[in-house]
Amino acid sequence: xxxxxxxxxxxxxxxxxxxxxxxxxxxxxxxxxxxxxxxxxxxxxxxxxxxxxxxxxxxxxxxxxxxxxxxxxxxxxxxxxxxxxxxxxxxxxxxxxxxxxxxxxxxxxxxxxxxxxxxxxxxxxxxxxxxxxxxxxxxxxxxxxxxxxxxxxxxxxxxxxxxxxxxxxxxxxxxxxxxxxxxxxxxxxxxxxxxxxxxxxxxxxxxxxxxxxxxxxxxxxxxxxxxxxxxxxxxxxxxxxxxxxxxxxxxxxxxxxxxxxxxxxxxxxxxxxxxxxxxxxxxxxxxxxxxxxxxxxxxxxxxxxxxxxxxxxxxxxxxxxxxxxxxxxxxxxxxxxxxxxxxxxxxxxxxxxxxxxxxxxxxxxxxxxxxxxxxxxxxxxxxxxxxxxxxxxxxxxxxxxxxxxxxxxxxxxxxxxxxxxxxxxxxxxxxxxxxxxxxxxxxxxxxxxx
Amino acid sequence: xxxxxxxxxxxxxxxxxxxxxxxxxxxxxxxxxxxxxxxxxxxxxxxxxxxxxxxxxxxxxxxxxxxxxxxxxxxxxxxxxxxxxxxxxxxxxxxxxxxxxxxxxxxxxxxxxxxxxxxxxxxxxxxxxxxxxxxxxxxxxxxxxxxxxxxxxxxxxxxxxxxxxxxxxxxxxxxxxxxxxxxxxxxxxxxxxxxxxxxxxxxxxxxxxxxxxxxxxxxxxxxxxxxxxxxxxxxxxxxxxxxxxxxxxxxxxxxxxxxxxxxxxxxxxxxxxxxxxxxxxxxxxxxxxxxxxxxxxxxxxxxxxxxxxxxxxxxxxxxxxxxxxx
Numbered sequence: 099x100x101x102x103x104x105x106x107x108x109x110x111x112x113x114x115x116x117x118x119x120x121x122x123x124x125x126x127x128x129x130x131x132x133x134x135x136x137x138x139x140x141x142x143x144x145x146x147x148x149x150x151x152x153x154x155x156x157x158x159x160x161x162x163x164x165x166x167x168x169x170x171x172x173x174x175x176x177x178x179x180x181x182x183x184x185x186x187x188x189x190x191x192x193x194x195x196x197x198x199x200x201x202x203x204x205x206x207x208x209x210x211x212x213x214x215x216x217x218x219x220x221x222x223x224x225x226x227x228x229x230x231x232x233x234x235x236x237x238x239x240x241x242x243x244x245x246x247x248x249x250x251x252x253x254x255x256x257x258x259x260x261x262x263x264x265x266x267x268x269x270x271x272x273x274x275x276x277x278x279x280x281x282x283x284x285x286x287x288x289x290x291x292x293x294x295x296x297x298x299x300x301x302x303x304x305x306x307x308x309x310x311x312x313x314x315x316x317x318x319x320x321x322x323x324x325x326x327x328x329x330x331x332x333x334x335x336x337x338x339x340x341x342x343x344x345x346x347x348x349x350x351x352x353x354x355x356x357x358x359x360x361x362x363x364x365x366x367x368x369x370x371x372x373x374x375x376x377x378x379x380x381x382x383x384x385x386x387x388x389x390x391x392x393x394x395x396x397x398x399x400x401x402x403x404x405x406x407x408x409x410x411x412x413x414x415x416x417x418x419x420x421x422x423x424x425x426x427x428x429x430x431x432x433x434x435x436x437x438x439x440x441x442x443x444x445x446x447x448x449x450x451x452x453x454x455x456x457x458x459x460x461x462x463x464x465x466x467x468x469x470x471x472x473x474x475x476x477x478x479x480x481x482x483x484x485x486x487x488x489x490x491x492x493x494x495x496x497x498x499x500x501x502x503x504x505x506x507x508x509x510x511x512x513x514x515x516x517x518x519x520x521x522x523x524x525x526x527x528x529x530x531x532x533x534x535x536x537x538x539x540x541x542x543x544x545x546x547x548x
Numbered sequence: 549x550x551x552x553x554x555x556x557x558x559x560x561x562x563x564x565x566x567x568x569x570x571x572x573x574x575x576x577x578x579x580x581x582x583x584x585x586x587x588x589x590x591x592x593x594x595x596x597x598x599x600x601x602x603x604x605x606x607x608x609x610x611x612x613x614x615x616x617x618x619x620x621x622x623x624x625x626x627x628x629x630x631x632x633x634x635x636x637x638x639x640x641x642x643x644x645x646x647x648x649x650x651x652x653x654x655x656x657x658x659x660x661x662x663x664x665x666x667x668x669x670x671x672x673x674x675x676x677x678x679x680x681x682x683x684x685x686x687x688x689x690x691x692x693x694x695x696x697x698x699x700x701x702x703x704x705x706x707x708x709x710x711x712x713x714x715x716x717x718x719x720x721x722x723x724x725x726x727x728x729x730x731x732x733x734x735x736x737x738x739x740x741x742x743x744x745x746x747x748x749x750x751x752x753x754x755x756x757x758x759x760x761x762x763x764x765x766x767x768x769x770x771x772x773x774x775x776x777x778x779x780x781x782x783x784x785x786x787x788x789x790x791x792x793x794x795x796x797x798x799x800x801x802x803x804x805x806x807x808x809x810x811x812x813x814x815x816x817x818x819x820x821x822x823x824x825x826x827x828x829x830x831x832x833x834x835x836x837x838x839x840x841x842x843x844x845x846x847x848x849x850x851x852x853x854x855x856x857x858x859x860x861x862x863x864x865x866x867x868x869x870x871x872x873x874x
Contacts (some may be wrong), residue, residue, distance in 0.1 A: 165592040236831045237803045237832050240831045257873050260874065262834055
């Protein structure tokens with residue numbers, strides 16, 4: 099910190115003093131109260147003590163000079179002076195920069211006050227405007243504020259590329275044709291080759307897109323979002339914008355699963371009163387794999403990944419009011435039969451609008467089974483705040499190459515593409531792949547029991 | 549009926565003197581000669597020497613006598629043979645006429661009109677070319693008008709004569725015979741303190757008055773045709789009090805303002821208009837408020853020099869283009 103040494107008040111009628119001699123020189127280390135300079139007035143001769151300990155940074159008053167009370171005599175730096183940052187070129191703060199530009203005929207821009215000199219003639223530093231930073235007229239600035247426009251997106255047609263009222267109006271009239279800023283390379287000096295400047299790419303700031311306004315047509319049916327639909331829409335947009343999704347797809351040979359189902363479905367139906375489907379087997383396989391890859395059974399909470407202890411698998415169920423995802427709690431603790439029963443009960447409750455909030459809450463992972471036809475595979479949107487979701491594709495008889503007794507043969511198998519979407523903020527590709535591969539292997543092994 | 553600017557003033561005097569016997573005319577050579585420019589021609593024959601009075605060459609006397617007559621209920625119209633000479637009557641105007649109502653607590657008034665041919669462009673050199681309006685536009689108690697058309701010349705003079713306070717009426721001598729306009733016959737007035745939009749536009753405004761209104765309109769048409777810039781031209785007509793609403797309205801409408809006057813730049817009306825806009829319409833501005841006026845010098849006799857010193861249509865065109873491209 100700089101401390102100023104000034105001519106002290108040495109008596110009521112004393113208005114000035116003469117420097118008779120400096121007792122220190124610039125760069126000297128001084129202690130507090132150490133005499134610095136001898137002063138002579140018409141009343142007294144005295145020595146001025148140092149107001150602080152430090153280094154004499156600058157001596158302003160010369161020997162023999164007569165100065166008024168309060169005049170600056172010297173500056174003491176109390177802290178070790180840091181290497182001085184290169185001072186901003188004074189010119190940058192001076193007016194007239196524009197006037198020196200090639201468009202000499204340009205009307206004067208808004209005046210910038212020159213750096214005011216301090217009392218002792220030193221220039222008072224003031225923040226220099228960014229060189230080349232655009233200036234906007236009051237009207238343009240106000241219009242930008244009113245319409246929330248980023249002016250750097252507008253190509254100015256005024257003098258020196260200034261953005262004019264017309265430019266803003268034009269921009270507002272055609273919001274989708276957002277103009278790019280002109281990063282004008284400086285004109286090359288005569289005789290010198292022009293520098294290679296990359297052509298500026300169009301930059302469109304977020305929020306530039308506006309969906310076309312709906313124009314009613316005969317026969318259109320306008321269906322306002324239900325509350326559930328609004329929540330789903332919000333959820334989907336949130337998930338897509340917050341979690342960078344990676345999708346990965348495994349080809350799963352479901353032949354054993356299908357055979358298992360074929361073998362048991364009639365007895366099952368008789369005994370249980372509902373159909374045995376593939377979904378419970380996929381849930382069982384997923385629960386087993388999640389036990390082996392606990393990081394996939396997790397949530398994102400702020401800046402943290404929370405690895406969940408309970409494996410609660412949500413199962414997407416289509417209802418008239420939209421998709422519902424009831425949760426099978428402790429899925430890894432339950433048998434295939436238990437899971438099949440639970441899915442059946444939850445699905446029926448969901449369809450009958452009898453499902454409770456508790457039955458929808460607390461999922462740690464989700465399996466989606468959006469139907470059989472026309473669904474080779476698809477990448478689901480993660481159910482927040484979970485970190486992954488599996489989506490079952492259609493099971494299709496497909497010719498594939500398999501190894502039988504050491505030789506390759508083409509066989510017709512029941513193939514399903516199983517897609518995993520995971521949150522790449524927290525799940526790396528290796529983990530995602532290994533988890534999906536594990537689910538696929540469990541299904542391919544088909545070792546289920548009822 | 550098509551009349552010249554000069555004839556319109558003459559008609560106003562005839563009609564007002566016919567309408568009100570308290571109106572009379574006084575000045576140098578206004579009676580026998582009919583005025584140096586023949587503005588008062590025919591008045592002596594029509595109204596006789598008691599109401600059309602030649603005076604000695606003393607502007608202070610002319611205005612002083614006018615103030616006295618006005619205090620006693622007359623409505624004198626006094627003439628400065630050239631507006632340049634109004635400075636000789638400065639004390640009578642700013643200390644006497646302008647303050648009368650104030651000094652008497654509102655119980656006295658001074659219905660005096662001071663006419664003066666002003667303006668340059670006729671190679672009148674230093675003493676016959678001046679635009680002295682800005683000496684007076686900061687004096688409370690005065691009104692200052694500067695008509696730009698025959699219609700306004702007649703209507704504003706009638707309003708000035710009927711006004712109960714001193715009005716300075718600056719008629720531009722270059723317009724006397726160069727401007728003709730079809731104006732309605734008989735009585736009409738133009739209100740004091742009300743500007744007129746001479747030409748509607750949306751991209752840029754010219755605010756002007758008096759001798760530069762016609763030049764501004766010409767320039768506006770040239771630029772509109774050549775460059776498609778839509779220009780609004782506002783004629784202030786009254787310089788004191790200024791029509792703030794009209795000034796701010798046009799500034800807010802177009803966001804770019806060029807002020808043009810034949811009077812000198814420094815201390816001219818343009819400075820006040822610019823300040824009004826900067827203060828009250830700042831957020832509507834899309835460019836600097838620009839002024840085009842006579843150079844800060846004395847007028848020249850030499851035609852090329854006078855041409856250089858004064859604003860003209862070409863200079864206005866250039867100024868419009870600069871501001872429009874800003």
